[in-house]
Amino acid sequence: TGDTFNMNGLWGYSTVSGGSYCHDWDNKFRVILGSSQIPPTIDDHYVGAFVAEARPGAPSMTNDGNVIKVIYTVTHSFESSVTLAEAATQICCPWQDNGTGTGIGATPFLITRDIFEPVTVPTGGSITIQFELWFNGMPVEA
Secondary structure (H helix, E strand, C coil), X not given: CCCECCCCCCCCCCECCCCCECCCCCCCCEEEEECCCCCCCCCCCCCCCEEEEECCCCXXXXXXXXXXXXXXXXXXXXXXXXXXXXXXXXXXXXXXXXXXXXXXXXXXXXXXEEEEEEEEECCCCEEEEXXXXXXXXXXXXX
């Protein structure tokens, strides 16, 4: 693994030179959990069957040559038993707003969505999901 990158601006406050405010993600980065097993399509704007929304922890960002990996994890607890079968990453553009210049009112959208074999989380249980976004490369399958 090569250098570690600072993810400031994607998960938190960001400024441009001279200290000008250039919006921030203001915790708008979310993992959406659902129960649908309908395969993802290019037109997906949301999960098939919403169950919960969770905020991931701070990501790590590494590189190996020109391959950049952004890795983030979310753990979400449930008060009652649920079955999950899909997970997605949702963002809300900080530069799109309702005309106030605040980034408020931006429409959230998915940048990832995946389905998996259904998993039942028992009452009082939790689930942990890790995402890896790869740029300039693909994972090698064994």
